[in-house]
Amino acid sequence: MPLDELAAELSAGALVTDRDVIGTYSKDWALFSHVGEAAALVRAASVEDVQATLRFATAHRIPVVPQGARTGLSGGANAVEGCLLLSVAKMNEIVEINTVEQTCAVQPGVINQDLKKALTQYGLAYPPDPGSVAISSIGGNVATNAGGLCCVKYGVTRDYVRNLTVVLADGQITRVGRPTRKGVAGLELSQLFIGSEGTLGVIVEITLDLIPALPDPLTAIALFPEAADAASTVCDFMATGARPSMLEYLDGTSIDMINDYGDFGLPSGMGAMLLVQSNGDGSLEHAIEEMETFTRVANACNAAEVVFSEDPADSELLVAARRAVGPAGEKYANDHGGGELIDDVCIPRGKMREFFTRLDGIRAEHPHVLISNAGHAGDGNMHPCVFFDAGVEEATEQALAAFDAIMALGLELGGTITGEHGVGYLKKEWLARELDPVTRAMHLKIKDALDPLGILNPGKMLGVL
Amino acid sequence: MPLDELAAELSAGALVTDRDVIGTYSKDWALFSHVGEAAALVRAASVEDVQATLRFATAHRIPVVPQGARTGLSGGANAVEGCLLLSVAKMNEIVEINTVEQTCAVQPGVINQDLKKALTQYGLAYPPDPGSVAISSIGGNVATNAGGLCCVKYGVTRDYVRNLTVVLADGQITRVGRPTRKGVAGLELSQLFIGSEGTLGVIVEITLDLIPALPDPLTAIALFPEAADAASTVCDFMATGARPSMLEYLDGTSIDMINDYGDFGLPSGMGAMLLVQSNGDGSLEHAIEEMETFTRVANACNAAEVVFSEDPADSELLVAARRAVGPAGEKYANDHGGGELIDDVCIPRGKMREFFTRLDGIRAEHPHVLISNAGHAGDGNMHPCVFFDAGVEEATEQALAAFDAIMALGLELGGTITGEHGVGYLKKEWLARELDPVTRAMHLKIKDALDPLGILNPGKMLGVL
Numbered sequence: 001m002p003l004d005e006l007a008a009e010l011s012a013g014a015l016v017t018d019r020d021v022i023g024t025y026s027k028d029w030a031l032f033s034h035v036g037e038a039a040a041l042v043r044a045a046s047v048e049d050v051q052a053t054l055r056f057a058t059a060h061r062i063p064v065v066p067q068g069a070r071t072g073l074s075g076g077a078n079a080v081e082g083c084l085l086l087s088v089a090k091m092n093e094i095v096e097i098n099t100v101e102q103t104c105a106v107q108p109g110v111i112n113q114d115l116k117k118a119l120t121q122y123g124l125a126y127p128p129d130p131g132s133v134a135i136s137s138i139g140g141n142v143a144t145n146a147g148g149l150c151c152v153k154y155g156v157t158r159d160y161v162r163n164l165t166v167v168l169a170d171g172q173i174t175r176v177g178r179p180t181r182k183g184v185a186g187l188e189l190s191q192l193f194i195g196s197e198g199t200l201g202v203i204v205e206i207t208l209d210l211i212p213a214l215p216d217p218l219t220a221i222a223l224f225p226e227a228a229d230a231a232s233t234v235c236d237f238m239a240t241g242a243r244p245s246m247l248e249y250l251d252g253t254s255i256d257m258i259n260d261y262g263d264f265g266l267p268s269g270m271g272a273m274l275l276v277q278s279n280g281d282g283s284l285e286h287a288i289e290e291m292e293t294f295t296r297v298a299n300a301c302n303a304a305e306v307v308f309s310e311d312p313a314d315s316e317l318l319v320a321a322r323r324a325v326g327p328a329g330e331k332y333a334n335d336h337g338g339g340e341l342i343d344d345v346c347i348p349r350g351k352m353r354e355f356f357t358r359l360d361g362i363r364a365e366h367p368h369v370l371i372s373n374a375g376h377a378g379d380g381n382m383h384p385c386v387f388f389d390a391g392v393e394e395a396t397e398q399a400l401a402a403f404d405a406i407m408a409l410g411l412e413l414g415g416t417i418t419g420e421h422g423v424g425y426l427k428k429e430w431l432a433r434e435l436d437p438v439t440r441a442m443h444l445k446i447k448d449a450l451d452p453l454g455i456l457n458p459g460k461m462l463g464v465l
Numbered sequence: 466m467p468l469d470e471l472a473a474e475l476s477a478g479a480l481v482t483d484r485d486v487i488g489t490y491s492k493d494w495a496l497f498s499h500v501g502e503a504a505a506l507v508r509a510a511s512v513e514d515v516q517a518t519l520r521f522a523t524a525h526r527i528p529v530v531p532q533g534a535r536t537g538l539s540g541g542a543n544a545v546e547g548c549l550l551l552s553v554a555k556m557n558e559i560v561e562i563n564t565v566e567q568t569c570a571v572q573p574g575v576i577n578q579d580l581k582k583a584l585t586q587y588g589l590a591y592p593p594d595p596g597s598v599a600i601s602s603i604g605g606n607v608a609t610n611a612g613g614l615c616c617v618k619y620g621v622t623r624d625y626v627r628n629l630t631v632v633l634a635d636g637q638i639t640r641v642g643r644p645t646r647k648g649v650a651g652l653e654l655s656q657l658f659i660g661s662e663g664t665l666g667v668i669v670e671i672t673l674d675l676i677p678a679l680p681d682p683l684t685a686i687a688l689f690p691e692a693a694d695a696a697s698t699v700c701d702f703m704a705t706g707a708r709p710s711m712l713e714y715l716d717g718t719s720i721d722m723i724n725d726y727g728d729f730g731l732p733s734g735m736g737a738m739l740l741v742q743s744n745g746d747g748s749l750e751h752a753i754e755e756m757e758t759f760t761r762v763a764n765a766c767n768a769a770e771v772v773f774s775e776d777p778a779d780s781e782l783l784v785a786a787r788r789a790v791g792p793a794g795e796k797y798a799n800d801h802g803g804g805e806l807i808d809d810v811c812i813p814r815g816k817m818r819e820f821f822t823r824l825d826g827i828r829a830e831h832p833h834v835l836i837s838n839a840g841h842a843g844d845g846n847m848h849p850c851v852f853f854d855a856g857v858e859e860a861t862e863q864a865l866a867a868f869d870a871i872m873a874l875g876l877e878l879g880g881t882i883t884g885e886h887g888v889g890y891l892k893k894e895w896l897a898r899e900l901d902p903v904t905r906a907m908h909l910k911i912k913d914a915l916d917p918l919g920i921l922n923p924g925k926m927l928g929v930l
Contacts, residue, residue: 098815099704100700100703100704100813100814100815101813101814101815102703123706144649145649145653147647151646151647152646156647158653159624168903168907172903173903174901174903174904174907175901175904176904176907178811178881179813179879179880179881180811180812180813180844180845180846180879180880180881180884181616181617181811181814181844181845181846182612182616182621182811182841182844182845182846182881182884182885183811183881183883183884184609184610184660184881184883184884184885184886184887184888185881185882185883185888185892185896185899185900186888186896186899186900186904186908186926186927187657187660187661187665187908187911188610188623188656188657188659188660189657189904189907189908189911191653191656191657192652192653192654192656192657194653195649195652195653196652200652211708212706212707212708213706235565238565238567239564239565241588241677241678242677243676243677243746280746280748281708281745281746281747281748281751282746282748282751283745283746283747283748283750283751285748285750286746286747286748286751346643346645346646346647346648347645348565348566348644348645349565349566349646350563350565350566376647379645379646379647380645380646380647381645381646381647414644414645415644415645416643416644416645416647416648416649416650417650418648418649418650419645419647419648419649420647420649421649422649423649423650423651427650431650431651434650434651435650435651436639436640438633438637438638438639439639439640439641439651439654442633442639442641442654442914442915443651443652443654445914445915446652446654446911446914446915448914449907449910449911449913449914450907450910450911461651462651
């Protein structure tokens with residue numbers, strides 16, 4: 001591979017051949033995902049760098065793995081054998097914030113939370129808030145169609161993308177999507193790139209639709225001896241016509257891990273907890289009403305206790321507790337042999353009760369692992385975590401089996417293997433199980449139409465269709 | 466063409482060869498759109514009828530024009546030479562309303578308003594409300610990504626589609642989209658079919674995401690001597706963080722036509738009018754606040770009068786007036802030589818002021834036609850209507866020139882040629898002007914991947930890319 005040729009086309013210092021640096025850039029946060037040996041790393045400083053890299057890759061038929069902040073959980077950003085890693089993390093400028101159109105244009109490397117902060121002074125908001133909000137980039141959020149805690153009311157990344165500038169496999173550049181709030185001129189190709197995990201092109205600029213700043217929410221928690229009652233509360237509460245801005249679930253195991261990680265004031269010994277917020281769309285009265293409805297419903301569903309606070313500091317602490325479930329799990333894993341596999345099934349809300357019961361069955365069948373469960377209950381998006389001693393073969397085998405059993409259960413209940421974390425490397429065999437043969441064939445035809453040499457992130461999402 | 470073969474595969478009576486009936490089914494509401502001679506009409510009664518028709522069409526390489534209620538304004542449903550017209554209008558069952566998941570499944574022929582009515586008793590809503598809400602079908606709404614009056618707050622058809630069952634060109638059937646509220650398993654192929662105007666497949670079932678019933682809105686109107694001041698009011702009002710559930714514009718010519726059509730209580734002699742609604746997300750207090758903000762902003766922008774009503778009957782009359790702009794224009798056209806061409810440009814909100822001024826220029830340059838203007842001001846989606854005597858050659862030429870000049874102006878101001886009416890036959894040359902060569906090529910590659918024989922609605926949307 002004539003890397004000199006490539007270096008000559010790139011910004012100074014963009015081509016990296018140092019093996020240590022390449023090693024760092026060769027993987028995301030997924031466990032059990034193959035990491036190949038990359039030929040080189042391009043840290044693109046400009047659109048031109050991205051184009052030059054893809055022209056070179058096309059000319060020499062070299063695989064390219066596009067990367068954002070590498071915080072993914074499915075191995076989508078991992079190196080494949082002999083590839084060029086193409087990082088757009090350095091392209092991190094907020095290009096424009098347009099208060100009249102209520103849009104912004106950003107480069108892909110902008111960190112989600114940095115954008116949120118920048119918008120505050122304009123009274124505007126970009127709602128999507130994946131767990132990785134503080135460290136993941138907008139480009140990666142778009143490439144994986146990231147979700148988060150706000151989705152139950154505010155939707156996912158896809159819902160905020162007005163248009164994308166993308167570089168295709170052969171280095172050509174174009175803008176897809178709409179210039180305006182509404183638009184139906186041609187096929188909506190931007191939606192094809194959202195969630196495509198680097199398999200169809202490289203996103204180099206994103207125009208997002210924004211909304212007025214979100215009002216401060218009220219927060220309530222409900223504690224349940226039985227997880228199943230939390231599930232019923234979710235369904236009954238949503239059926240009242242409530243529009244909570246957050247509706248999160250933590251099981252007892254998750255709560256214990258969080259309490260072990262830090263003091264967020266959570267009680268112990270509970271079966272499950274719901275954390276709900278309402279911002280009443282700017283009406284405090286309406287928010288209070290929704291919290292009262294929640295309290296009534298939870299009590300009717302056998303809640304042990306419902307606590308409702310108007311103090312913003314309390315709210316922040318409770319949300320921080322919910323967000324701590326990730327690092328708390330990591331700490332638990334580090335203290336117990338290092339193994340952790342995070343599921344991401346999304347099921348119909350009405351099936352959550354059954355899901356909880358059957359998850360207990362999976363726990364019983366896999367005694368060498370510990371399975372916690374937390375998730376975005378309002379959307380039925382569950383993140384069971386399988387913890388295990390990675391040094392013990394039997395535990396590792398059971399962990400992989402339990403991880404799979406949870407996906408199989410998700411599909412059986414009419415759900416999907418992945419609500420927001422993506423397919424990447426980790427779930428590619430499962431994608432083939434979820435999609436029917438006609439849809440699988442359509443995926444391959446579209447991939448072939450847009451990336452005929454198959455150089456973009458090969459062997460990942462579409463790898464076994 | 467061995468139509469007997471086809472008839473044998475279809476439900477009894479589904480194949481129609483009567484020329485009069487075929488004639489009726491050969492066109493939608495567009496003017497100046499070519500109408501070809503269809504070989505036959507299939508009125509599908511089932512999914513199997515749709516599959517049989519497409520298998521037959523593939524075997525014999527016959528073009529197929531899928532049709533819903535044929536209320537489109539761009540000729541997308543018009544017959545092409547020698548085609549099979551494939552109407553799904555008779556497939557009009559509401560398959561399921563699921564109150565726990567807040568979804569419904571419908572066949573494509575269900576009329577939008579019928580669905581809305583059916584949902585009322587469940588306390589649920591499907592917001593999209595194109596002007597044709599009473600006569601257009603959900604399948605057609607999805608195939609054209611229909612908009613409407615509520616979009617400024619509630620978005621367009623695309624935002625409510627959870628999944629689609631589609632029959633492909635070769636008769637194969639599959640479901641695309643997500644089974645659940647969230648889902649990222651593979652490419653989001655449902656979004657490719659939404660707005661594809663029958664060029665990629667035939668939609669035979671739709672699962673829609675619903676929301677809790679919309680609260681009753683308050684309504685205000687503001688009257689302006691100068692259209693430009695209405696444009697400023699829209700921008701300034703939206704910049705306050707307002708979230709109106711409707712924000713509509715009528716120019717003086719449109720108001721005059723409406724007054725000529727019926728008594729809706731609109732004043733005459735005004736330059737322009739804005740019609741705004743707020744439902745305050747269920748808080749009357751919040752709705753009143755937004756109406757007060759609107760009043761303040763409109764007065765600061767030189768409104769002659771702002772009238773704000775809490776009486777639902779007044780609201781309904783005003784919205785009825787706005788909705789009457791279509792039939793009122795039709796009446797005017799019928800009384801003045803029959804010619805009417807409806808533009809559908811969508812521009813950045815901040816460019817509306819300039820758009821209004823430059824539209825006056827287009828009027829001056831085309832003295833043989835009358836141009837009214839109305840539209841969804843909150844989204845910048847404008848529907849200038851060009852009226853002309855279709856029996857007078859010079860008037861017809863000027864009408865076509867003015868229609869084009871408006872699209873050119875829309876593009877020049879950073880907008881799109883079509884915000885919600887679609888491309889169809891009428892704007893296919895313009896689609897080629899709006900899209901860049903790389904995006905055009907992508908369209909053709911995807912079309913070729915999914916419909917390799919090119920039998921689906923040929924010569925329409927993608928016809929000149």
